[in-house]
Amino acid sequence: MLELDDIQHYLLCRPRAIIAQYFFMSFDSADSGRKWVGALADKVGVAKSVLEAAETDLRWITLAFTYNGLKKLGVDEASLESFPDAYKQGMAARARMLGFTDYNHPDNWEDKITDPNLHATVILFARTQEEKQRCIDLHDQWLKENPGVNTLSTLVLEALPPYDYVHEHFGYRDRITTPVIEGMGITPSPGSMPPSKAGEFFLGYNDETGTMPALPQPVELSKNGSFLAYVKMKEHVGAFRDFLKANAATEDEQEFLAAKLMGRWRKSGAPLVLCPEKDDHELGWDEKRNNNFDFANMDPKGYACPVGSHIRRMNVRDNKVSQIMNRRLIIRRGGTYGPHLPEGAPEDGANRGIAVFAGCADISRQFEFLVSVWANDPEFAELGERDPFIGTQDGTFNMTIPKRPLKKTIKGLPAFTSVKGGAYFFLPGIKALHYLASLK
Amino acid sequence: MKTHEWETPKAVAIPKENKEWEMGRYGPIWPKTPACYGFTIIADVKPGREAIVRQYGTTIAEALKGSPDLLAPLKLHYLRWVLFDNDTKFMYQGIFDTDFDKYTEDAVALFTLSGVNTVFENLVGFPEDWKTNTPAFIKFVREHQCNSFLEYGEYPYVSADEIKKALRLKAAFSEMLDQMQ
Numbered sequence: 001m002l003e004l005d006d007i008q009h010y011l012l013c014r015p016r017a018i019i020a021q022y023f024f025m026s027f028d029s030a031d032s033g034r035k036w037v038g039a040l041a042d043k044v045g046v047a048k049s050v051l052e053a054a055e056t057d058l059r060w061i062t063l064a065f066t067y068n069g070l071k072k073l074g075v076d077e078a079s080l081e082s083f084p085d086a087y088k089q090g091m092a093a094r095a096r097m098l099g100f101t102d103y104n105h106p107d108n109w110e111d112k113i114t115d116p117n118l119h120a121t122v123i124l125f126a127r128t129q130e131e132k133q134r135c136i137d138l139h140d141q142w143l144k145e146n147p148g149v150n151t152l153s154t155l156v157l158e159a160l161p162p163y164d165y166v167h168e169h170f171g172y173r174d175r176i177t178t179p180v181i182e183g184m185g186i187t188p189s190p191g192s193m194p195p196s197k198a199g200e201f202f203l204g205y206n207d208e209t210g211t212m213p214a215l216p217q218p219v220e221l222s223k224n225g226s227f228l229a230y231v232k233m234k235e236h237v238g239a240f241r242d243f244l245k246a247n248a249a250t251e252d253e254q255e256f257l258a259a260k261l262m263g264r265w266r267k268s269g270a271p272l273v274l275c276p277e278k279d280d281h282e283l284g285w286d287e288k289r290n291n292n293f294d295f296a297n298m299d300p301k302g303y304a305c306p307v308g309s310h311i312r313r314m315n316v317r318d319n320k321v322s323q324i325m326n327r328r329l330i331i332r333r334g335g336t337y338g339p340h341l342p343e344g345a346p347e348d349g350a351n352r353g354i355a356v357f358a359g360c361a362d363i364s365r366q367f368e369f370l371v372s373v374w375a376n377d378p379e380f381a382e383l384g385e386r387d388p389f390i391g392t393q394d395g396t397f398n399m400t401i402p403k404r405p406l407k408k409t410i411k412g413l414p415a416f417t418s419v420k421g422g423a424y425f426f427l428p429g430i431k432a433l434h435y436l437a438s439l440k
Numbered sequence: 441m442k443t444h445e446w447e448t449p450k451a452v453a454i455p456k457e458n459k460e461w462e463m464g465r466y467g468p469i470w471p472k473t474p475a476c477y478g479f480t481i482i483a484d485v486k487p488g489r490e491a492i493v494r495q496y497g498t499t500i501a502e503a504l505k506g507s508p509d510l511l512a513p514l515k516l517h518y519l520r521w522v523l524f525d526n527d528t529k530f531m532y533q534g535i536f537d538t539d540f541d542k543y544t545e546d547a548v549a550l551f552t553l554s555g556v557n558t559v560f561e562n563l564v565g566f567p568e569d570w571k572t573n574t575p576a577f578i579k580f581v582r583e584h585q586c587n588s589f590l591e592y593g594e595y596p597y598v599s600a601d602e603i604k605k606a607l608r609l610k611a612a613f614s615e616m617l618d619q620m621q
């Protein structure tokens with residue numbers, strides 16, 4: 001049974017917040033860091049109480065640490081050593097393997113995210129602007145009274161207009177698909193993966209192998225924890241819209257092309273496999289239907305949903321491509337930052353995009369596999385291509401759109417996004433937060 | 441007419457190690473050669489287990505008959521299982537179109553499903569907790585991997601999928617010509 005009174009709420013429920021802010025923090029000393037963790041620990045949203053009171057709460061706080069952060073807080077050598085290599089090395093050190101090269105190289109990352117003194121992140125969700133400001137003022141006040149903890153950078157996340165559905169800057173509806181965890185009492189929608197064993201996302205539980213993997217030590221620190229892979233991606237909205245216009249004549253054709261790149265229609269999220277010719281708003285919003293498809297049997301050649309499209313790479317829905325899709329899942333959290341670029345407005349060069357945390361129990365097997373192999377390995381499905389949204393597109397890769405009688409090939413796909421930050425964090429359970437605060 | 445890369449047989453000599461090799465999630469990625477990606481694992485058979493290992497040849501062949509697509513995710517060409525030195529040593533050689541580092545977890549899972557694991561458990565030094573301890577499994581593979589120093593391809597770099605596609609096309613053409621009689 002999941003220990004909901006010890007797990008942070010972050011990966012288990014999505015608060016009804018429209019504003020969020022990330023804080024990237026640094027400690028001058030072990031003492032200052034521990035004191036700060038101790039002061040915040042009781043404010044962190046616990047899964048159980050957030051699940052019960054999500055309607056009445058006004059703000060939710062999440063706390064996670066980099067490897068350097070655990071070290072700075074004084075976790076002992078042997079414990080540090082027992083954490084997985086990917087986490088110890090950090091994302092920037094593994095950027096080349098991930099495929100974050102060229103213009104995506106860590107040299108271009110922002111917010112001091114690669115600073116070796118990045119120790120922790122605080123994720124603050126708030127129901128209103130006022131509540132957010134109140135929390136920030138309190139935190140600032142605390143930092144003033146307790147020198148030794150510094151804010152390296154912050155990032156504000158806000159929903160984009162129109163507010164009636166969640167979408168990112170290119171206009172794609174998001175938050176349709178997410179893993180369901182066994183024992184949470186949620187039935188996956190038809191066509192979705194069966195519920196995942198808790199150990200796929202939380203340390204200290206059996207995973208899909210039916211056994212419990214070895215835990216980082218001590219257990220007080222690792223039990224009920226998860227890992228978070230943070231990625232900030234700038235979205236080049238002007239370039240994306242220009243691309244659609246350059247490659248499709250009418251508005252309908254542009255929508256069609258946009259859907260082909262993603263595998264779902266932009267405005268409704270309806271899957272191409274189920275409505276390959278025309279968007280179907282009702283289908284997109286019908287949870288009983290919008291995941292009820294596979295690729296193996298319903299669209300093996302990709303005539304409806306291109307094999308190289310984003311959702312077909314991130315969830316292959318085909319046993320011949322993967323027999324262990326249940327071990328490649330991530331829980332996606334995060335949102336959009338930067339100003340909305342209204343339709344028809346010229347590109348203004350503003351920094352806008354998505355800043356997401358991918359939650360999992362094994363950074364390498366889950367997050368890194370998706371990015372390094374299914375997004376960035378040109379050998380995926382023998383396409384010689386990369387993910388149109390998250391692959392590193394240096395202009396030498398195409399995008400194939402299967403079509404009868406002859407496929408359509410878009411030559412030299414431009415980059416629609418640039419990686420602007422990334423880091424690995426450990427998201428401890430509540431008892432583990434107190435353990436960290438009380439380290440001597 | 442244009443000559444294709446696959447029309448010119450090619451051999452490539454492979455150095456013992458090379459700092460330029462890309463790092464994968466678990467270590468250096470051995471380069472793709474005209475004979476595709478691959479590995480050769482050589483290990484000692486635990487004394488007294490020779491017959492069991494040999495017997496697994498039949499078991500695995502039977503298991504695959506039941507679900508021929510089982511190993512599809514690994515993009516294999518060939519697997520060779522060899523016992524030598526009077527059945528005291530075991531060699532396992534695989535030729536793939538993907539590099540092993542990328543699909544290690546798939547391999548571990550598929551080995552369990554297909555019963556290949558049981559063969560490995562009869563080898564000296566194979567980690568007992570390999571099912572849950574992927575790093576230990578990988579360490580075993582990497583420690584027992586013997587790199588080729590030369591690889592040759594009669595039709596270099598051609599993938600199994602491309603071969604199957606060509607054969608399917610040929611079959612479709614014959615069918616079309618038959619229909620036109």
Ligand code: HEM
Pocket residue numbers: 168170172173174175176177178231233235262264269310311314315330332354358367370371389390417
């Ligand atoms: C700017 C970059 C990105 C854009 C525009 C984007 C957009 C989308 C959209 C619109 C969906 C479909 C909605 C849904 O199924 O819930 C989706 C699904 C998904 N994305 Fe992304 N995404 C981006 C980056 C990423 C990154 C960095 C990852 C991390 C590996 C990722 C992993 C996934 C996964 C796993 C799914 C679910 C696929 C499924 O289960 O069918 N995406 N994305």
